[in-house]
Amino acid sequence: MGRLFAIEVIYRGIFQKTLATRLTRSIVLAAHEDGKLGISFGRYGDSPERNGIPAKGFAIVADDAQTLEEGMAKYEPKEVDVTIVVDDTLCKGVESWAWYGLQPVNKLLKPGGTLIVTSREQPEALLQMAHRKETPYNLAILKGTVSFSGLWVYKDDHTDVRILGAVAKLLPGLFSLKSVQKVIVDQWNDKVKAESAARAYERIETVPVKPGTGNPEVPYHFNFPKWHEMGDGIAIPCIPAGGAVEDPTTHASGGWRPERNPTFKKYTTRTMRPVVNFDTCIKCTLCWLQCPDSCFDVTPEGLYDANMQACCGCGVCEAVCPVKECVTMVNETEFEDNSSQWEAWRKDEKGYEAWLADKIKSHPERSHGFRYRGQYEEQVPAALEVAGDK
Amino acid sequence: MATATVVEEKRSTDKTALITGSEAIAVACKLADVDVITAYPIRPYDTVMQYICKLVANGEMDCEYIVAEGEHSQFEIVKHACACGARVFCGSSGVGWMYAMEALTVTPALRIPMVAMVGNRALDDPGAFGVEHNDALAVRDLGWQLVWVDSAQEALDTALIAYRVSEDRRIFLPCAISCDGAFLTHSQALVQIPSQEKVNEFLPRYNRADLLLHPDNPITVAPQGNEDWVMEIRRQNYAAMERVSVVLKEAYADFERIFGRSYGNPFFEEYMTDDADIVLMGMGTLSTPVRVAIRQMRNGGKKVGFVRMRWFRPFAAAELAKSLSRFKAVGVIDRDYSFGSPYMSGVVTTEVRTAMYSAPGPKIPVLGFIAGLGGREVTVPDVETVAASVYKAAEGKSQPLTQWIGLRE
Numbered sequence: 001m002g003r004l005f006a007i008e009v010i011y012r013g014i015f016q017k018t019l020a021t022r023l024t025r026s027i028v029l030a031a032h033e034d035g036k037l038g039i040s041f042g043r044y045g046d047s048p049e050r051n052g053i054p055a056k057g058f059a060i061v062a063d064d065a066q067t068l069e070e071g072m073a074k075y076e077p078k079e080v081d082v083t084i085v086v087d088d089t090l091c092k093g094v095e096s097w098a099w100y101g102l103q104p105v106n107k108l109l110k111p112g113g114t115l116i117v118t119s120r121e122q123p124e125a126l127l128q129m130a131h132r133k134e135t136p137y138n139l140a141i142l143k144g145t146v147s148f149s150g151l152w153v154y155k156d157d158h159t160d161v162r163i164l165g166a167v168a169k170l171l172p173g174l175f176s177l178k179s180v181q182k183v184i185v186d187q188w189n190d191k192v193k194a195e196s197a198a199r200a201y202e203r204i205e206t207v208p209v210k211p212g213t214g215n216p217e218v219p220y221h222f223n224f225p226k227w228h229e230m231g232d233g234i235a236i237p238c239i240p241a242g243g244a245v246e247d248p249t250t251h252a253s254g255g256w257r258p259e260r261n262p263t264f265k266k267y268t269t270r271t272m273r274p275v276v277n278f279d280t281c282i283k284c285t286l287c288w289l290q291c292p293d294s295c296f297d298v299t300p301e302g303l304y305d306a307n308m309q310a311c312c313g314c315g316v317c318e319a320v321c322p323v324k325e326c327v328t329m330v331n332e333t334e335f336e337d338n339s340s341q342w343e344a345w346r347k348d349e350k351g352y353e354a355w356l357a358d359k360i361k362s363h364p365e366r367s368h369g370f371r372y373r374g375q376y377e378e379q380v381p382a383a384l385e386v387a388g389d390k
Numbered sequence: 391m392a393t394a395t396v397v398e399e400k401r402s403t404d405k406t407a408l409i410t411g412s413e414a415i416a417v418a419c420k421l422a423d424v425d426v427i428t429a430y431p432i433r434p435y436d437t438v439m440q441y442i443c444k445l446v447a448n449g450e451m452d453c454e455y456i457v458a459e460g461e462h463s464q465f466e467i468v469k470h471a472c473a474c475g476a477r478v479f480c481g482s483s484g485v486g487w488m489y490a491m492e493a494l495t496v497t498p499a500l501r502i503p504m505v506a507m508v509g510n511r512a513l514d515d516p517g518a519f520g521v522e523h524n525d526a527l528a529v530r531d532l533g534w535q536l537v538w539v540d541s542a543q544e545a546l547d548t549a550l551i552a553y554r555v556s557e558d559r560r561i562f563l564p565c566a567i568s569c570d571g572a573f574l575t576h577s578q579a580l581v582q583i584p585s586q587e588k589v590n591e592f593l594p595r596y597n598r599a600d601l602l603l604h605p606d607n608p609i610t611v612a613p614q615g616n617e618d619w620v621m622e623i624r625r626q627n628y629a630a631m632e633r634v635s636v637v638l639k640e641a642y643a644d645f646e647r648i649f650g651r652s653y654g655n656p657f658f659e660e661y662m663t664d665d666a667d668i669v670l671m672g673m674g675t676l677s678t679p680v681r682v683a684i685r686q687m688r689n690g691g692k693k694v695g696f697v698r699m700r701w702f703r704p705f706a707a708a709e710l711a712k713s714l715s716r717f718k719a720v721g722v723i724d725r726d727y728s729f730g731s732p733y734m735s736g737v738v739t740t741e742v743r744t745a746m747y748s749a750p751g752p753k754i755p756v757l758g759f760i761a762g763l764g765g766r767e768v769t770v771p772d773v774e775t776v777a778a779s780v781y782k783a784a785e786g787k788s789q790p791l792t793q794w795i796g797l798r799e
Contacts, residue, residue, distance in 0.1 A: 009628075026577065028408055032580060040408065044519065044572035044765065048433065073682040076765035226798045234516050386520045 002063025006077035009057040009084045013049030020057040022160045027059040033179035045098035054094040064236040082110045088119035089332040091129035093268045101221035104131030111135035118144045132214035145383045158196040165197030166204040209360045254300030270313030272329040280326045287317035292359045305342035405583045411574035412437035413680045418549035420451045421589040425476035427768040428456045428464040429517040432486035434571035461486045465493035472502045473603040484511035487525045497564045498533025502537035503556035504564040509575045512764040520765015521571040523726040533627045535565040536703040538673040542579045553643045557596045573675035592648045634704045657706035659698045664678040666695030668780045673699045676768045683773035711749030718784035719755045725762045755783040762794040
């Protein structure tokens with residue numbers, strides 16, 4: 001039996017779909033240049049995709065048809081040689097909208113496999129987010145900002161070919177740099193893109209990740225019921241209405257916290273999250289009213305606390321808030337947990353103030369791809385600098 | 391100064407492309423130079439309409455492309471276009487296909503050689519997108535030719551064969567090509583795309599001849615008829631369906647001659663059956679885990695074979711029964727259900743039992759298995775579970791006639 005390769009691409013639904021498809025297709029085509037066979041596909045359960053929801057694409061490659069069939073005999077690969085993550089906030093995990101629970105980003109990596117992440121963070125920051133794994137693997141950071149190059153019109157920032165160049169280096173048995181460059185030129189007739197692949201090939205480096213390294217949190221999961229445990233007639237119970245919120249210091253009860261879906265959290269859906277300055281809030285209700293996901297809990301004193309079980313990170317609250325710097329969207333990589341900001345503020349106002357200032361200072365800006373017209377163009381120089389291509 | 395004469399050789403070689411099963415069918419439509427296409431989106435069929443749309447937009451394909459306001463109109467429009475002599479294509483999935491049902495029932499009676507693609511999808515509710523075969527099987531009694539494919543290459547080739555057979559004046563019946571949702575419609579594989587010259591050689595132009603609805607050929611199609619007329623009309627359809635086998639074999643033989651790719655027996659494909667004790671059966675892409683499981687089981691000394699049904703209508707009963715009589719027991723994996731059917735078995739199981747009942751020779755056990763509904767993965771261990779039960783039946787041990795596999799129970 002020949003060798004079997006499996007590569008997965010973890011990306012943000014819709015925004016990065018074109019990017020992911022380009023990657024999986026090009027991997028198969030480049031391997032085919034080197035005489036191999038392969039298939040590429042997106043995880044059907046992820047589609048039709050929702051904006052920003054974590055999604056997966058796969059490329060399966062083999063030396064011969066029979067080995068390829070072994071790889072195809074599964075709904076999706078159970079282990080992969082390389083996991084490509086095109087948005088570093090996805091290091092927190094993958095919760096598809098199809099209710100699979102939360103899968104650690106490194107879950108499918110074989111022992112000794114490689115996790116490639118496009119990021120401007122240091123390895124330590126990414127490993128703080130990625131869940132603990134009991135087998136060793138390698139982390140390769142492809143320096144760059146998050147590419148939203150698949151959003152409606154393809155903004156060609158070379159993220160695709162830089163990743164392909166890195167894969168040629170990190171998994172040399174899959175395809176050669178020469179083959180992937182040929183595929184790049186064949187598909188896009190662009191020698192500069194082929195050159196970008198070569199530069200990434202030269203520059204990519206890995207750091208070893210020892211067993212037991214990473215976020216110790218137990219990933220959120222749930223058990224599927226058996227057929228005779230499920231209600232008849234496809235009728236399911238509604239989510240209960242909710243109830244009052246308790247103040248952690250005074251134990252006063254009041255306000256309103258809606259109950260939320262126990263089988264679907266949005267912990268990994270966000271690329272940014274709102275941080276709230278409760279001291280400046282004027283209780284105008286706009287964030288609570290306009291939030292498309294009803295993510296705000298109403299506190300006993302009438303403040304609004306963004307609940308991380310429900311927040312998608314869309315930024316509408318920041319946009320509608322009439323108070324300067326009361327709600328600020330901050331890069332999700334800055335956060336270690338999903339706990340309540342209001343509770344933290346109630347327990348320690350001074351400490352919260354310092355925490356808030358620090359969060360806002362670090363990386364408040366991050367493109368969703370649609371915050372305002374012209375934002376992407378503004379960010380190009382910084383992106384080039386991160387990539388070392390000033 | 392001497393000048394070299396450059397002779398440009400008109401080359402027409404096959405090309406390799408990385409495309410999905412849906413895209414492969416779209417490419418077949420282009421190669422078949424289809425005249426009228428109607429579309430209405432529903433997953434997973436919509437991938438074929440999107441790709442045809444792209445081919446038209448890129449100027450690679452010239453056809454009337456009509457987006458209907460629903461599936462019923464979608465199938466009605468191509469029915470009429472086809473009566474006027476146009477080569478047509480359309481398709482749907484799941485409840486979209488069912489919404490077109492009235493149009494689907496009249497198409498064979500009017501002897502319309504429409505070619506459709508069914509991207510197999512579970513019927514609603516609960517509104518799932520995964521594969522189940524009940525959508526296409528719903529027309530199994532109506533005069534539609536039904537074929538299941540298991541690779542993008544086979545999808546492309548079968549679409550060309552479907553036009554050739556359906557548009558043969560001896561047949562003039564519609565044909566639905568079933569492609570498993572996700573596994574085929576959304577998975578990109580390396581496909582050989584034949585040259586236009588080869589396709590032209592294989593596929594004659596559609597000639598509606600005496601049935602052409604045209605002012606130069608004044609006819610009326612489908613007038614109201616009473617009870618004096620219906621049985622004879624049905625008998626004509628029966629005769630046309632009876633003729634399909636012969637025309638189909640001709641088409642596959644010609645396909646092999648021109649394209650150099652052989653599908654062996656057109657009706658069903660046998661895998662490792664020569665020395666098999668027992669065989670498994672099924673349709674569509676579950677062939678992949680089944681073949682892998684069979685290789686693994688054979689490493690452990692279990693001689694299991696596989697028969698993949700390709701053409702379900704017409705059903706090659708005599709040929710199939712003859713082939714299956716070589717084995718000690720048969721296990722049929724249905725990716726469909728038929729609640730209240732004999733022994734509560736799936737559709738394919740019941741048909742296989744019917745075929746076997748009238749065949750000469752000893753009666754062998756035919757066990758039915760329901761698996762992979764709604765796109766549930768059929769795993770290699772699932773297949774091993776099925777084979778273990780079929781082995782027990784072969785040894786004379788009593789086994790349930792219908793079993794659910796891969797269910798949470």
